[in-house]
Amino acid sequence: MTEQSRVLKKIALFGVGLIGGSFALGLKKAGVQAQIAGVGRSQASLDVALQAGIIDVIAASVQDACRDADLILIAAPVAQTFDILASILPYLEAHTVVTDAGSTKADVVSAARQALGDKICQFVPAHPIAGREQNGPQAALADLYAGKKLVITALPENSAQSVGLVEQAWRYCGAVIHHLQPAEHDAVFAAVSHLPHMLAYALVDDVANKAHAERLFQYAASGFRDFTRIAGSSPEMWRDITLANRSALLQELDSYTQTLERLRGHLLQADGAAIEAMYANAQRARHNWINSIETAEKQKVEGGD
Amino acid sequence: MTEQSRVLKKIALFGVGLIGGSFALGLKKAGVQAQIAGVGRSQASLDVALQAGIIDVIAASVQDACRDADLILIAAPVAQTFDILASILPYLEAHTVVTDAGSTKADVVSAARQALGDKICQFVPAHPIAGREQNGPQAALADLYAGKKLVITALPENSAQSVGLVEQAWRYCGAVIHHLQPAEHDAVFAAVSHLPHMLAYALVDDVANKAHAERLFQYAASGFRDFTRIAGSSPEMWRDITLANRSALLQELDSYTQTLERLRGHLLQADGAAIEAMYANAQRARHNWINSIETAEKQKVEGGD
Numbered sequence: 001m002t003e004q005s006r007v008l009k010k011i012a013l014f015g016v017g018l019i020g021g022s023f024a025l026g027l028k029k030a031g032v033q034a035q036i037a038g039v040g041r042s043q044a045s046l047d048v049a050l051q052a053g054i055i056d057v058i059a060a061s062v063q064d065a066c067r068d069a070d071l072i073l074i075a076a077p078v079a080q081t082f083d084i085l086a087s088i089l090p091y092l093e094a095h096t097v098v099t100d101a102g103s104t105k106a107d108v109v110s111a112a113r114q115a116l117g118d119k120i121c122q123f124v125p126a127h128p129i130a131g132r133e134q135n136g137p138q139a140a141l142a143d144l145y146a147g148k149k150l151v152i153t154a155l156p157e158n159s160a161q162s163v164g165l166v167e168q169a170w171r172y173c174g175a176v177i178h179h180l181q182p183a184e185h186d187a188v189f190a191a192v193s194h195l196p197h198m199l200a201y202a203l204v205d206d207v208a209n210k211a212h213a214e215r216l217f218q219y220a221a222s223g224f225r226d227f228t229r230i231a232g233s234s235p236e237m238w239r240d241i242t243l244a245n246r247s248a249l250l251q252e253l254d255s256y257t258q259t260l261e262r263l264r265g266h267l268l269q270a271d272g273a274a275i276e277a278m279y280a281n282a283q284r285a286r287h288n289w290i291n292s293i294e295t296a297e298k299q300k301v302e303g304g305d
Numbered sequence: 306m307t308e309q310s311r312v313l314k315k316i317a318l319f320g321v322g323l324i325g326g327s328f329a330l331g332l333k334k335a336g337v338q339a340q341i342a343g344v345g346r347s348q349a350s351l352d353v354a355l356q357a358g359i360i361d362v363i364a365a366s367v368q369d370a371c372r373d374a375d376l377i378l379i380a381a382p383v384a385q386t387f388d389i390l391a392s393i394l395p396y397l398e399a400h401t402v403v404t405d406a407g408s409t410k411a412d413v414v415s416a417a418r419q420a421l422g423d424k425i426c427q428f429v430p431a432h433p434i435a436g437r438e439q440n441g442p443q444a445a446l447a448d449l450y451a452g453k454k455l456v457i458t459a460l461p462e463n464s465a466q467s468v469g470l471v472e473q474a475w476r477y478c479g480a481v482i483h484h485l486q487p488a489e490h491d492a493v494f495a496a497v498s499h500l501p502h503m504l505a506y507a508l509v510d511d512v513a514n515k516a517h518a519e520r521l522f523q524y525a526a527s528g529f530r531d532f533t534r535i536a537g538s539s540p541e542m543w544r545d546i547t548l549a550n551r552s553a554l555l556q557e558l559d560s561y562t563q564t565l566e567r568l569r570g571h572l573l574q575a576d577g578a579a580i581e582a583m584y585a586n587a588q589r590a591r592h593n594w595i596n597s598i599e600t601a602e603k604q605k606v607e608g609g610d
Contacts, residue, residue: 129526149524178524191512192525196532198568199504201587206564207496208590217594219454219483220497221434226531227501231591235584239577246572253569257562259511263503264558267551272544279540282506285513286536289522 008034008169012065012072014084016040016049018132019101020075021140024054026173029142039065049137066091071099071169078102079240085115085123092119097162099124099169103189104244105153105182121157124166125182126150127189128175133232146174153182183248190248195256197238198249200231313339313474317370317377319389321345321354323437324406325380326445329359331478334447344370354442371396376404376474383407384545390420390428397424402467404429404474408494409549410458410487426462429471430487431455432494433480438537451479458487488553495553500561502543503554505536 011027013020016038024036038055039062040046049055059065066072066088074084081100088098098116102108105125112123130148132139150170154163167177180188207216242249266274316332318325321343329341343360344367345351354360364370371377371393379389386405393403403421407413410430417428435453437444455475459468472482485493512521547554571579 129524131527148526151524188521188524191515191521192529196508196529199508199565200532201584202564202568203501203504203561204587204591205583206561208586209564210496210560213590216493216496217590217597219434219456219493220594221453222436223535224497224501225595226534227505228587228591229531230528231584231587232595233588235581235588238584239581242572242580243575243577246575250569250572253565253572255515256508256511257565257569259507259514260504260558260562263507264555267547267555267558270548270551272548275547276540276544278510279506279536279543281513282509282533282536283538283540285518285522286509286533289525290530290537292522
């Protein structure tokens with residue numbers, strides 16, 4: 001491969017919803033002149049994306065989308081990764097770099113290896129740490145990724161140039177690039193994202209299934225609202241993520257259940273000191289975390305890194 | 306008792322922080338002319354409350370605070386209820402109504418019965434469903450209770466007039482009055498408030514105690530932030546609430562743990578349909594709940610009730 005800080009002339013988006021649409025808008029806002037071609041299962045979404053200036057053209061076919069593409073972004077639920085890559089393979093040109101935006105990485109890498117075979121070197125797995133509760137191209141924002149992390153889980157087969165191209169594209173969107181191994185990525189996000197989603201879904205499900213659910217919801221207030229906000233997310237998308245990250249999630253869930261069992265024991269024994277110690281440890285850790293975020297944001301505003 | 310829509314001439318506040326302070330500011334904003342006397346353990350908080358116009362005077366003593374008071378509000382952590390009521394008892398005048406703002410009610414009622422004996426008729430237990438993460442008089446807001454629920458768990462001994470006086474005061478603050486039995490109140494808030502606090506504290510504690518906690522917090526994003534917002538609350542206050550509502554909380558915790566165990570089983574068996582069904586049930590229930598809140602708020606804006 002000979003490209004160096006290659007100019008992006010054509011980008012193909014498989015999925016023009018919130019994630020793919022915001023990527024396109026971010027590039028356009030940064031002045032990237034590439035033609036953006038959209039592919040998707042929903043003609044209505046493609047029409048909205050075209051009208052909104054997210055994509056420049058609706059590709060007539062997968063072949064049409066892949067022709068001359070410098071970069072292909074797959075921005076669809078992770079369970080669709082294999083099928084999409086398999087459909088791309090016959091038309092994948094040697095210079096094209098393919099990346100994704102999936103919330104899990106080990107399963108995506110496995111699907112990509114199966115689908116692409118020895119062209120796996122052209123696939124650079126990635127995950128932007130950003131989102132909204134709304135979905136679809138109408139929810140896309142040019143600033144969705146500004147200041148947010150983009151985690152690349154590069155493969156041994158990837159060339160530095162391929163990885164560099166993906167980094168470059170996301171930097172145009174304002175993202176801050178991080179690198180993790182796929183398994184490391186999945187373990188981290190099992191703990192800080194996927195498990196909280198499971199816990200929130202389980203709480204609302206538990207409350208909703210009680211005989212007096214209506215009365216309970218009547219008195220639920222802002223604490224409940226924020227705690228369960230993530231239970232408003234797409235069930236299909238989160239079913240896929242839960243299954244895809246099963247082993248890491250089971251491990252995190254069991255660790256959490258043990259902590260909860262410990263707290264239950266303190267409560268059973270009315271051990272106020274132990275309860276307060278656990279609450280105080282959590283409050284302190286969260287306080288330090290929020291402070292570190294705010295410090296990082298302040299540095300960003302001041303032009304640091 | 307002979308009072309009818311009694312004019313509030315003097316109110317004593319035991320606790321001039323967020324909850325008591327916002328009550329005082331709400332009354333003043335509504336044009337209530339009562340003198341508000343403050344009592345508290347912290348001279349600094351009393352000074353701030355006086356400077357901020359929350360209270361009109363710092364009471365020289367409990368006796369001084371109680372003299373001629375029409376209404377006494379106890380706005381302190383629930384574990385202090387007994388001591389405060391016991392200190393009030395010697396100076397409690399026959400026409401005075403005492404109320405509280407505690408997040409649990411069965412234990413408060415029990416403490417009040419012990420402390421007040423046959424003067425229990427003068428104590429009207431209540432709980433405003435509003436709060437902020439900040440504490441202290443500097444966090445008090447005149448609008449904190451506007452449109453929020455105020456739950457009264459009236460006792461058989463309370464006169465209609467005493468209950469009416471408490472209702473009247475909170476209505477001045479913009480609160481919407483609800484009535485529940487104390488045990489009913491505690492069961493409801495165990496499910497929609499106290500349990501979520503325990504779950505959030507437990508998650509942050511679990512993450513913070515891992516060897517690689519720093520890396521985990523580095524990648525935690527907005528979903529984690531909202532889910533754990535309530536774990537930023539005061540450990541002392543929530544220790545008290547957890548202990549005070551122990552039996553209802555154990556019941557809710559066990560129900561939740563069973564739901565979580567069910568979800569774990571689906572995950573273990575990679576049963577995507579069962580996982581999606583649970584997530585979809587939760588999403589739907591939350592969606593309906595948010596819609597009903599928004600409908601209620603719209604009716605309020607339009608002048609309905």
